[in-house]
Amino acid sequence: NAGVTQTPKFQVLKTGQSMTLQCAQDMNHEYMSWYRQDPGMGLRLIHYSVGAGITDQGEVPNGYNVSRSTTEDFPLRLLSAAPSQTSVYFCASSPVVSYGYTFGSGTRLTVV
Amino acid sequence: EDQVTQSPEALRLQEGESSSLNCSYTVSGLRGLFWYRQDPGKGPEFLFTLYSAGEEKEKERLKATLTKKESFLHITAPKPEDSATYLCAVQEERRDFGNEKLTFGTGTRLTIIP
Numbered sequence: 001n002a003g004v005t006q007t008p009k010f011q012v013l014k015t016g017q018s019m020t021l022q023c024a025q026d027m028n029h030e031y032m033s034w035y036r037q038d039p040g041m042g043l044r045l046i047h048y049s050v051g052a053g054i055t056d057q058g059e060v061p062n063g064y065n066v067s068r069s070t071t072e073d074f075p076l077r078l079l080s081a082a083p084s085q086t087s088v089y090f091c092a093s094s095p096v097v098s099y100g101y102t103f104g105s106g107t108r109l110t111v112v
Numbered sequence: 113e114d115q116v117t118q119s120p121e122a123l124r125l126q127e128g129e130s131s132s133l134n135c136s137y138t139v140s141g142l143r144g145l146f147w148y149r150q151d152p153g154k155g156p157e158f159l160f161t162l163y164s165a166g167e168e169k170e171k172e173r174l175k176a177t178l179t180k181k182e183s184f185l186h187i188t189a190p191k192p193e194d195s196a197t198y199l200c201a202v203q204e205e206r207r208d209f210g211n212e213k214l215t216f217g218t219g220t221r222l223t224i225i226p
Contacts (some may be wrong), residue, residue, distance in 0.1 A: 004155075031212055033212075033214075040218060041218065042116075042216045042217055042218040043156070043199070043201075043216040044216075045213055045214065045215075048212060048213065050212055058213065059215075090155050090156070092155070092156075097144070097203060097212045097214070098143065098161055098163070098203065099161070100146060100148075100158030100159075100161055101156075101158060101214070103155030103156045104155050106153075106154070106155055
């Protein structure tokens with residue numbers, strides 16, 4: 001069981017570039033979420049999904065897109081990177097939210 | 113809007129010195145309150161879910177309690193390996209699609225000195 005796998009672990013982008021952060025889980029969890037973590041601001045929800053084909057916006061969705069074509073994968077796309085998107089990004093999954101999320105190890109993104 | 117406030121921001125304790133971390137919250141209806149532990153450079157690790165006032169849960173040296181407005185994470189006789197950032201999150205009871213959202217506090221950075 002690999003749990004929640006995020007790739008890449010580190011990434012540097014130039015302003016205006018696009019990229020996709022990958023997230024995969026092998027636990028057959030229905031619920032998946034993307035968070036960003038910034039110093040002094042805690043974890044903030046970007047987008048989440050309650051199952052394949054169903055996604056919704058979180059607290060800070062602007063500049064990000066998601067899709068959920070399979071139960072296992074939940075990629076996060078940055079459309080046109082901005083310095084304000086410099087952050088650590090975490091993907092998480094859960095069979096039922098009240099059971100607690102399992103988090104990946106994170107992607108540290110720097111936009112210059 | 114959900115609000116989750118954790119205090120203190122940072123806490124330094126001697127090994128064996130017990131203390132408590134606080135998480136206060138404001139939601140119209142609480143579906144669940146969560147505690148997570150986060151080590152540097154890693155993702156948060158789930159510890160507990162509390163559902164109703166008066167509930168308590170324990171794990172090794174940690175005990176979480178819940179009232180209608182706040183939760184406490186009690187640490188008894190801590191060891192250096194308990195050093196981490198402890199995060200609190202709430203899930204609001206909602207009738208719409210947003211039931212699955214968690215709102216996190218900014219955490220308490222705990223350091224246990226040998």
